Amino acid sequence: MTLPTHLLSTTVVGSYPQPDWLVDRAMLSKSVPRTRMQAMWRLPPAHLEEAQDDATIVAIRDMERAGIDIVTDGEIRRESYSNRLATALDGIDADNPAVIVSRAGLETPVPRVVGKIRRNHPVELRDMEFLRKNTDRAAKITLPGPFTMSQQAKDEYYRDDAALAMAFAEAVNAEARDLEKAGADVIQLDEPWVRNNPELARRIAVEAINRALEGLTVPTIVHLCFGYAAVVPGSTKPSGYSFLAELADTTAEQISIEAAQPRLDLGVLKDLAPKKIMLGVLDLGDSEIETVSVVSERIRNGLKHVGADRLVIAPDCGMKYMPRATAFGKLKSMCEAAAHVRNELS
Numbered sequence: 040m041t042l043p044t045h046l047l048s049t050t051v052v053g054s055y056p057q058p059d060w061l062v063d064r065a066m067l068s069k070s071v072p073r074t075r076m077q078a079m080w081r082l083p084p085a086h087l088e089e090a091q092d093d094a095t096i097v098a099i100r101d102m103e104r105a106g107i108d109i110v111t112d113g114e115i116r117r118e119s120y121s122n123r124l125a126t127a128l129d130g131i132d133a134d135n136p137a138v139i140v141s142r143a144g145l146e147t148p149v150p151r152v153v154g155k156i157r158r159n160h161p162v163e164l165r166d167m168e169f170l171r172k173n174t175d176r177a178a179k180i181t182l183p184g185p186f187t188m189s190q191q192a193k194d195e196y197y198r199d200d201a202a203l204a205m206a207f208a209e210a211v212n213a214e215a216r217d218l219e220k221a222g223a224d225v226i227q228l229d230e231p232w233v234r235n236n237p238e239l240a241r242r243i244a245v246e247a248i249n250r251a252l253e254g255l256t257v258p259t260i261v262h263l264c265f266g267y268a269a270v271v272p273g274s275t276k277p278s279g280y281s282f283l284a285e286l287a288d289t290t291a292e293q294i295s296i297e298a299a300q301p302r303l304d305l306g307v308l309k310d311l312a313p314k315k316i317m318l319g320v321l322d323l324g325d326s327e328i329e330t331v332s333v334v335s336e337r338i339r340n341g342l343k344h345v346g347a348d349r350l351v352i353a354p355d356c357g358m359k360y361m362p363r364a365t366a367f368g369k370l371k372s373m374c375e376a377a378a379h380v381r382n383e384l385s
Contacts, residue, residue, distance in 0.1 A: 042177045042224055042258070043108040046347040046384060047338065047377045050317065052262055052295060053120060053181040053227065054357030055098040055113030056366050061090055067118075068360060073149040073191045074133045075126055076118045091116045092169065099174050101367050106374030109177040109225060109351075112170040120229050120357060121183035121191060122150075127162045128210050130154035130196065137193035152194045152203065158210040161217050171222035180223045184230035184261065185211050185247040186240060191232070201243045208250035219257050227260040227295065228252070234263060237282040244282070248289045260317060261286055262295035264356045279303065284310035293317050297355040299337055300324045308344040316345050319355030320376070321369045328368035334376035347384055352377045 042048070057064070062079050072079075082090045098113030117123040126133040136148035167180045183191075185208035189200065197203040215226050228251060233240040252259050263286075265277065280303075286294050287310060295317035298305065308316055320337040321329060341350055352373060358366040 045108075045381060047350055047352050047381045048108040049106065049352045049374050049377050050109035050179060050225075051102060051107060051111055051113075051370070052264075052317075052319075052353055052355070052357050053111050053114050053179075053229065054117070054359035055101065055111070055115070056358060056361050056363040057113075057115055058094050058097065058363070061094045061115070070147070071119045072122050073119070073125070073147060074136045075122060079118055095166075095169060096173055099170065101363070102370065103174065103176060105367055105370035106378070107176070107370060109179050110170075110174055111179050111181065112166050114181065114357065114359065116166055120181065120359075121188060124162050124183055124211070124214065125188050125191065126150055127158075127160075129157040129159055130206075131156065131192070137195075139191075139193065150192045152192050152196045154196055156203075156206040156210055158213045162214060164217050164221055167218045167221040167223055177224040178222065179225035179227055179260075180218050181227045181229055181262075182211055182215060182218075182251075184228035184232075185251050186244040187230050187232040189247075190236060200239060201246075204243050204247040205250060208247040211251040212253055215251065215255055219255055223257060225258050225260065226252075226255060227262055228291070229262045231262070231264050233282040233286075234265070234280055240282045241285060245285060245288050248286075248291065252290050258292045259290070260293040260295050261289055261291045262317070264295075264297035264319070265301055277301065279307065283307055287311050287314060293351060295319070295353065298341075299355050305340055305344045308341075313349070315349045315351060316341070317351040317353050318345075320352055321354035321373055323355050323358060323361060323369075326362075326365060328365060329372050331372050331375045331379060334373050335379050338376055338380045342380070347381075 095115040102110040131150045132153045133150040137151050139149050170178050188207040189204040194203050233244050293315040297319040299322040318341045
């Protein structure tokens with residue numbers, strides 16, 4: 040499948056709301072799980088995969104109807120953006136988790152690294168194959184980035200930050216290569232934790248990201264954000280990134296940033312030249328569906344700093360925690376706004 044050739048193509052960051060008949064959304068809303076949360080699923084194992092397939096088709100069709108150019112599978116089969124891959128690797132004990140306490144005092148169960156990290160089988164391969172079979176549009180698949188995975192686990196084996204991140208990078212790279220072979224047109228790494236620990240990220244993140252992307256020939260993206268709007272209130276989000284310009288040294292073609300909710304000063308984009316920018320123009324902390332004119336103005340603001348040939352339009356973050364009708368309405372406004380501004384440029 041070829042990528043769209045028109046300016047200001049549209050995509051999603053990754054996730055789309057899972058139906059209430061598939062997941063217990065009240066349980067889901069309480070956390071972003073690092074270990075497995077099997078109790079979240081409403082169906083028994085014998086029927087779960089078929090139900091996830093059906094819900095994935097719903098997500099794909101919603102994205103297509105909204106006008107999205109580069110669709111994903113909505114991450115419908117995942118309990119979180121990262122735990123599906125992380126808990127499937129050798130060397131990880133997710134059944135006997137450790138507890139990490141955040142700077143805010145929040146306790147989160149996380150997998151323990153108890154041996155050499157290895158990926159001995161594909162994890163998201165069927166997800167990608169299913170997506171490829173069920174859309175004729177360009178298709179993107181997302182993976183948790185190696186630095187973020189290293190920060191979401193308790194290291195009891197390597198006892199070395201760089202070694203741990205590189206071990207995850209090798210596993211991610213093996214997965215990404217299989218996803219490319221399965222028909223992925225774009226591969227994205229989610230690396231939100233580079234901003235949580237920028238000092239460590241400056242030492243090891245770029246090398247780990249580049250190892251994870253090594254050998255890929257399709258366009259690649261690194262996504263970073265300030266956290267899901269449903270989990271991290273807008274009032275607590277900073278107005279700028281503590282780790283961003285450093286991503287110019289990655290081999291990724293595009294950098295994806297959250298910009299709408301935090302009202303980011305887009306002057307920072309000059310530090311990422313000549314990367315393409317996947318610009319967040321939907322505020323997912325706002326339950327109201329933005330008008331086309333509001334989103335159009337956010338796109339125009341991006342064009343003040345990035346050429347139209349380097350700008351991809353997207354929501355701020357994954358839409359997993361939103362009501363489905365709201366998510367669809369926001370995507371539709373976004374696609375109409377992109378078309379409107381595109382016409383202004385012609």
